[in-house]
Amino acid sequence: MQLVQSDEGLTVELYTQMATIRRVEETLQALFRQGRMRGTTHVSIGQEACAAGVVGALDRQRDFVFSTHRCHGHFLAWGGEPRALFAELFGRETGICGGLGGSQHLCWSGFFSNGIQAGMAPVAVGMALSRKAAGEGIGAAFLGDGTFGEGTLYESMNLAALWGAPLLFVVEDNGYAQSTPRRVQHAGRLSARPAAFGIETVVQDARDPVALRRLAEALILAVRSDCRPRCLYLHTYRLAAHSRSEDYRDPEEVQARRQRDPLPALRRRLPEDQADAIDREIARRVAEAVAAAESDPPAQPRGVPLPAATLPLAPLLPTGGERA
Amino acid sequence: MTPSANGAVHGHGGGLTFRASLTEAMDGLLRGDPRVLILGEDVLDPYGGAFKVTRGLSDRYPGRVLATPVSEAAIIGTATGLAIGGLRPIAEVMFGDFLLLAADELINHAAKFRAMYHEQVTVPLVVRAPAGGGRAYGPTHSQSLEKHFLGVPGLKVVAPTHLHDPGALLRAAVADPDPVLFVEHKLLYPLELRPSEQRGTPYPTATVRAGDGDPGVIIFAYGGGVRWCLPAMSRLAEAGVSSTLCLPSRIDRFEPWTWWDLAGRPPAAVLVEEGTAGHGWTAEVAAQLAEAGDAPSIRRVTGADDIIPAAGHLEDAMLPSAEAVVAAALALVR
Structure with missing residues (x-):
C-alpha cells in the first residue's frame, strides 16, 4: 500500500474502481432482465464511492472485509475479479463460491459477505479479535441503516468496544431499508448510537470518494494503532431499486439524486480523453x-447424497396397456 | 482440580463425575493448545458458570476464559469469527433454552460458512449448552430444544452421557473442523462416570445390555434420557425381558438400524426423548428403522406436547420416566 498518493493518481484509481463497479452491476441488471441469470441480486449503483473510498484503504495482505447483501462493490474494490463474480451469479463452477453462494454470499481472500x-x-468482531491475537490485521464491517433495526448489532458494538476489537464499522446509510424510509423505522439519530458504546464515530457525506479515502485511511490508521473500533457513518444514496423488484420511491427524489450521482462528478475531475479511455477499457x-463466465462449466453439486426416500420409486400403478 | 460442594470432582463412589470430566477436558485443552479459549456468561471464578463446569479455569488461564455480556447472539457470532480466524473457541450458553437467541448465528452463519463458501473456511466452534428438565426451573429454563437444531446441514449435535467419556467427546468436538452443538443434560453433571462399551469414532455410541437370553427390546435414547433407561432395564430384566440400551453421542447423524442389527434384531424398540412429543429425534429414529425394512415394533416415550411446568410434581408428570419406558417395552413384547 502506498503511504502517500497524489490526488490525481487517487482520482484515477477511484474512478476506475467506481466505474468498474457501475459497469459490472449495470451488466448484471441487464443479464437478469434478459433471463440469463436466475435468482436475485442487490446492486449498489450510486453507492460505489463507499466501496472504493473505504475498501482501498485497507491492506489486502493482512486485513479483512465483512460485507452485506449489497456486496458486489465491496468485493470488486477488494480486488475481486469481475469474471469470478459473474461466474458465481451464472451458477458456474469458476464462481467465487463455486456457484453455491450467489450474489450475496461471497468469500474470497479475507472477504466475507x-x-x-x-x-x-459479531463474526467480524470475532475475526478482528483473532487478528489482534495474531498480532496484525484489522477489518472493516459494512452495515446499512436498516441493519440498525437488529439487536445483534448492538451486542456486537458493545463487545467490540469492551474487548478492543480492531474493527471499523462502516455504515452505508442510503435512507431506505428495502422500501421503507429510515424515518419510518428508526427513532433518534442512528449515527449517535455507536457513541453510546464509546465508539468514536465520524459522519461523512460519501459523494466525494477522494475525501472519503483520506478519511478512511486516517480512521484505519487509528484502529490499527490502538486496537479500538471506530465507526465511519456514510450518507449515500442508491440510484437503483433495492433488488429486482420495482422501485417504489418518489421518482422525483430519485431523479434529484441522480443529478448528484458521485460517479459523473468524479469523472469530470479527469481529462475527457483519459476518462473515455478508462471507460472503454472497463467495457472491454x-x-x-x-x-468467459457464461461459457464456464456449470457448478457442481456438493456430493451430499439424497435421502433414500427421494430416490425414484417404482411406479405404484402398472403402466402401459394393462390399465383400463 | 478444585473440588467444591456443587462441583465435586468425585462422586460419592469416588469416581470422576460427568461435570469434572468436562472441566478436566477444558483444563487440558487450555493447557495444551494456545488457540483454545472459553467464552460465556458468568464463566469466571469464583462463580465458574451457572453449572460450575468452568470453575477453576479462569484463575488458571487468565485472559483465556472470557466473561461475556448477556448477549447470546454475539457470543456465538464472535466465537464463529474467532473460529474462522484460526482460534478454537468453546462458547458456553448458560441454559440451552437461550440457544434460540443465537439460532441465527448458528444456523445462518456458523453452520453455513464451510459449504456456502465452497470449503474456503472451516468453523471449528463448540457451543456447550446445559439443557433439559428435572430441576423445576419452569417453562423457559428446562427445555430440550436440541430437536430444533437437528437437520441443520453443517451443524453437528453431540449429547454426552455418563456412560460415554464426556471429556473425550468435548476434545473431539474442539478438534472437529465443523461447529458442534454440545448438549449437556443438567442432571448428569453430578453423576459418576460409568464407562460402557463404545463403538465409533470420534463420537462413539455407547451400548449396555441387561438380562439374559434372546434380546427382547432395544432402547434408543440420548443425553439425559439415560437416567430413565438404566433403571427401566433392571426392572425389565426382573420381569424376564432382556434389553439393550443404545446411546449415540452424535445425535444429528445416527443409523439406528445398524445398532438394532448389532443387538441381534430384537423384536421391539423403545425410543426415548425428553423433548416434547412429535417431530423430534425419536420420530427420525422410528422413520429410519421403518424405511430400512425388517423393522422392530416401535413405541416412543417422550415428554408431553406441552410447556414444562414450574411445579416439580407437574414437571415430573409430563416428562418421561423409567415406568413409562418399562410400560412401553412390556406393551411391545407381551
Whole structure:
C-alpha cells in the first residue's frame, strides 16, 4: 500500500474502481432482465464511492472485509475479479463460491459477505479479535441503516468496544431499508448510537470518494494503532431499486439524486480523453468477463447424497396397456 | 482440580463425575493448545458458570476464559469469527433454552460458512449448552430444544452421557473442523462416570445390555434420557425381558438400524426423548428403522406436547420416566 498518493493518481484509481463497479452491476441488471441469470441480486449503483473510498484503504495482505447483501462493490474494490463474480451469479463452477453462494454470499481472500442483517457483525468482531491475537490485521464491517433495526448489532458494538476489537464499522446509510424510509423505522439519530458504546464515530457525506479515502485511511490508521473500533457513518444514496423488484420511491427524489450521482462528478475531475479511455477499457474487460463466465462449466453439486426416500420409486400403478 | 460442594470432582463412589470430566477436558485443552479459549456468561471464578463446569479455569488461564455480556447472539457470532480466524473457541450458553437467541448465528452463519463458501473456511466452534428438565426451573429454563437444531446441514449435535467419556467427546468436538452443538443434560453433571462399551469414532455410541437370553427390546435414547433407561432395564430384566440400551453421542447423524442389527434384531424398540412429543429425534429414529425394512415394533416415550411446568410434581408428570419406558417395552413384547 502506498503511504502517500497524489490526488490525481487517487482520482484515477477511484474512478476506475467506481466505474468498474457501475459497469459490472449495470451488466448484471441487464443479464437478469434478459433471463440469463436466475435468482436475485442487490446492486449498489450510486453507492460505489463507499466501496472504493473505504475498501482501498485497507491492506489486502493482512486485513479483512465483512460485507452485506449489497456486496458486489465491496468485493470488486477488494480486488475481486469481475469474471469470478459473474461466474458465481451464472451458477458456474469458476464462481467465487463455486456457484453455491450467489450474489450475496461471497468469500474470497479475507472477504466475507452474508445476506442476514447484522448477522455478520459479531463474526467480524470475532475475526478482528483473532487478528489482534495474531498480532496484525484489522477489518472493516459494512452495515446499512436498516441493519440498525437488529439487536445483534448492538451486542456486537458493545463487545467490540469492551474487548478492543480492531474493527471499523462502516455504515452505508442510503435512507431506505428495502422500501421503507429510515424515518419510518428508526427513532433518534442512528449515527449517535455507536457513541453510546464509546465508539468514536465520524459522519461523512460519501459523494466525494477522494475525501472519503483520506478519511478512511486516517480512521484505519487509528484502529490499527490502538486496537479500538471506530465507526465511519456514510450518507449515500442508491440510484437503483433495492433488488429486482420495482422501485417504489418518489421518482422525483430519485431523479434529484441522480443529478448528484458521485460517479459523473468524479469523472469530470479527469481529462475527457483519459476518462473515455478508462471507460472503454472497463467495457472491454467486463464484456470479456461476462463471455468467459457464461461459457464456464456449470457448478457442481456438493456430493451430499439424497435421502433414500427421494430416490425414484417404482411406479405404484402398472403402466402401459394393462390399465383400463 | 478444585473440588467444591456443587462441583465435586468425585462422586460419592469416588469416581470422576460427568461435570469434572468436562472441566478436566477444558483444563487440558487450555493447557495444551494456545488457540483454545472459553467464552460465556458468568464463566469466571469464583462463580465458574451457572453449572460450575468452568470453575477453576479462569484463575488458571487468565485472559483465556472470557466473561461475556448477556448477549447470546454475539457470543456465538464472535466465537464463529474467532473460529474462522484460526482460534478454537468453546462458547458456553448458560441454559440451552437461550440457544434460540443465537439460532441465527448458528444456523445462518456458523453452520453455513464451510459449504456456502465452497470449503474456503472451516468453523471449528463448540457451543456447550446445559439443557433439559428435572430441576423445576419452569417453562423457559428446562427445555430440550436440541430437536430444533437437528437437520441443520453443517451443524453437528453431540449429547454426552455418563456412560460415554464426556471429556473425550468435548476434545473431539474442539478438534472437529465443523461447529458442534454440545448438549449437556443438567442432571448428569453430578453423576459418576460409568464407562460402557463404545463403538465409533470420534463420537462413539455407547451400548449396555441387561438380562439374559434372546434380546427382547432395544432402547434408543440420548443425553439425559439415560437416567430413565438404566433403571427401566433392571426392572425389565426382573420381569424376564432382556434389553439393550443404545446411546449415540452424535445425535444429528445416527443409523439406528445398524445398532438394532448389532443387538441381534430384537423384536421391539423403545425410543426415548425428553423433548416434547412429535417431530423430534425419536420420530427420525422410528422413520429410519421403518424405511430400512425388517423393522422392530416401535413405541416412543417422550415428554408431553406441552410447556414444562414450574411445579416439580407437574414437571415430573409430563416428562418421561423409567415406568413409562418399562410400560412401553412390556406393551411391545407381551
